[in-house]
Amino acid sequence: MPTRARDRLLQAADELFYEEGINGVGLERLLTHSGVGRASLYRHFDGKDDLVSAVLERRDEHWRQWLRERVEALGGAPLAVFDALAEGARDSAFRGCAFINAMAEMAKEPGSAVHRLAVEHKRKVADYVRGLIEDAGHTGAPELAEQFTLLMDGAVVTAMSERSVEPFRRARQMAERLLS
Amino acid sequence: MPTRARDRLLQAADELFYEEGINGVGLERLLTHSGVGRASLYRHFDGKDDLVSAVLERRDEHWRQWLRERVEALGGAPLAVFDALAEGARDSAFRGCAFINAMAEMAKEPGSAVHRLAVEHKRKVADYVRGLIEDAGHTGAPELAEQFTLLMDGAVVTAMSERSVEPFRRARQMAERLLS
DNA sequence: CGATTTCGGTACCGATCGGTACCATCTTGG
DNA sequence: CCAAGATGGTACCGATCGGTACCGAAATCG
16 A cells, blocks of 8 residues: 555544644644654645645545444434434534634635535535435425534534534424424 | 724734634734734733734624624514624625634634633623514523524524525524424 | 665754834823 | 823744755565
8 A cells, every 4th residue: 555654644634633723733743743754744745735635535534424324323314413413522522513613714715725625525414414304205305405404513513612412402403393 | 092003903803813814814914904013912912812802802792783783673583683694694704703713713622712702702692682582572582592593603604615695594494483 | 685665854944923122203191 | 392101113032834855764565
């Protein structure tokens, strides 16, 4: 396999960026925390911006896979997404949505790579939720999926500030109403 | 009056922090954009962190006053908050909620000044919304207010990424359901 | 095994960070 | 009118930023 250093770097960057923000983590911290040499970073990435994009792409894949697994384990119903999110928010390292956070601290222009990756992530999540709603046999799945994702984002942001899983219960109740 | 430089500095910092993020604006930019001397900053504030706190306190006051005025102009019904937010999001300078953004880029510890100010802001907004719901004669105002603020935050975050006011319409529809 | 590549580590670079000290100027109140 | 204080501007500080060049060691592979 091509690289071992690349994966360690992505793993370390993913953790540190999520914990302390992208702008809050310098290259030095990245290198010491990953045990990777300075030059190796530039062998695998064009620079920090490129590393940031790679980290977000990786996190998108991992996070959506995690969501699929948890939702399936919880029965596969559309409303299970809120229970899954609540589980994730119980983690002491929970700090909200990495894509919302990245957009919040980077987005000067809506055309930046970070903003584009965040929008793509949200769209993919919405597509997945729409699939869940369709599989459950509900009508108006596209509109319902948009409402679900709005509730999910609202709950995640509220949970980040309140440090509680209660917002996911509230969001789930509202979502339940939409299905009836 | 004590200071003219202080107000200019707060005004400039408020604009620049919101547009480019707190960590994305250095003191140099602050000083040139406000026309304030370097020493004046440290005469009125203990440092950048103190300035950030002052900016957030000021924005909390201004923003909630703006919301009250717009809601009143729109009739004063609870659902009007979503119409007011949509109006605000039409501004080309709209970049989401300054407190969510600040929390997203600063919050390592939930005990930081920024996090505390953001939580206080959200609580004050929730209290205001609860008052609107009570005035409209609905039962269960506290729970409804929590649901409303979750919808508001979800809509603001979605609007920031999608660059659209459509999320406010969706959120309003869901809120309407809660009142029936 | 030897050759090639990838590796971790270090020394640098210019730029900018937040912060301090000291100006000359301008406003302002007694 | 004149002293006291606030102001804008500049020079400077150590630290850190992202990024480049180069090294010897280690792993990889033919």
